[in-house]
Amino acid sequence: MKSELKKMLEYLEIGDLVLENGTLIRNVRIAYNVYGNIDNAEKIIWICHALTANSDAETWWPEMIGKDEIFNTDKHAIICANVLGSxxxxxxxxxxxxxxxxxxxxxSAHQKLADSLKISSIDFLLGGSLGGMQCLEWSIINPDFIKNLFVIATNCKHSSWGIAFNEAQRMALELGEKGLDAARAIAMLSYRNYKTYEYSQVDDINAADDFSAASYQRYQGEKLRKRFTPSAYYSLSKSMDSNNVGRNRGSLEKALSKITAKTLVIGIDSDILFPVNEQQYIAKNMENAVYEQIKSKYGHDGFLLETDKIKTLLKKHFDFL
Known part of the structure; x- marks a missing residue:
């Protein structure tokens, strides 16, 4: 069934785009995927992807998208666009x-793509991590356009802790050929946690070298190097650092108060990169938001892996799913 869902990557020219810093980018092209049929869909669902993911959301969230899944392609049109800089x-x-x-x-690019696709509103906007940052920003920029909102494992202003992790990764990238491997290895320490490694990377009691955790770090670095580029990693980490919904809006609280969508915010108890106090803060400062928390041994990566728990909470709060 999953193979039937896969769509060819689509491209659309959305015209010129002026960046926040005033730079004019001409003839912007967006790569995106659509699951389902936009014209006949009961609901338009838009997923914003995270740092090293892409617009083919079914490949990295396979238990969420499908004919029998919570984002049902028989009823819904699910759209995901590849972000600028990827x-x-x-x-x-x-x-x-x-x-x-x-x-x-x-x-801004997402909105221009939605306009080009003649989408008048988004029934459900969602994302985790960098994806969640995009969702919050979009819901502030155009609150009437977003009807329902779900964010998980994200924040409304990137923390000094998160920026420090990103800078360490960029320093690794500057070292050259294996820089991306090292950057990813650093990132994995923030995506998981102490207990995750104790649970998943187990060695023989008599081992003195060639430890599982060491092999795992190298494997993750090599795997990313085969599918991603150092320049994209560098750029997107800077994008994540830029996240601050309160910039030029008075304060974080004032910015969040502009969101009118019915909202579910989920925190993950073991997430050390985006600790739960960040999601609690988001929900506290929105008029129509509910906070939920899930237990996970996977840390930040729980937003990708704890799909059963996520689906349960989505169905609890959104009756159209």
């Missing part, structure tokens, strides 16, 4: 040198 088909995919692309710029 290496999966959207403008800047091949450029080594990129301008600063903020989360706000990503959202």
């Amino acid at each position: 290496c999966y088909g959207t403008t800047f995919e091949c450029e080594e040198e990129k301008p600063l692309i903020t989360v706000r710029d990503m959202v």
Whole structure:
């Protein structure tokens, strides 16, 4: 069934785009995927992807999208667009040198794509991590356009802790050939946690070298290097650092208060990169938001892996799913 869902990557020219810093980008091209039929859909669902993911959301969230899944392609049209700065088909995919692309710029491109697709409103907008940042920003920029909202494992302003992790990764990228491997290895320490490694990377009691955790770090680095580019990783980490919904809006609280969508915010108890106090803060400062928390041994990566728990909470709060 899953193979039937796969769509060819689609491309659309959305015209010129002025970035937040004033840079004019001409003839922006967006790569995106659609599952289902936009014209006949009961609901339009838009998924914003995270740092190294892409617009083919079914490949990285397979238990969420399908004919018998919570995002049902028989009823819904599910759209995911590759973000500016990534290496999966959207403008800047091949450029080594990129301008600063903020989360706000990503959202501006999403809105222009939605307009080009003649979408008058989004029934359900959702995302985790960097995806959640885009969702919050979009819901502030155009609150009437977003009817329902779900964010998980994200924040409304990137923390000094998160920026420090990203800078360490960029320092690794600057080292050269294996820089992306090292950057990913650093990132994995923030995506998981102490208990995750104790649970998943187990060695023989007599081992003195060649430890499972060491092999795992190298494997994760090599795997990313085969499918991603250092320049995209560098650019998107800077984009994540830029996340601050309160910038030029008075305060975080004032910005969040602009969101009118019915909202579910989920925190993951073991997430050390986006701790639950960040999601609690988001929900507390929105008029129509509910906070829920899930237990997970997977840390930040729980937003990708704890799909059964996520689906249960989505069905609890959104009766159209």
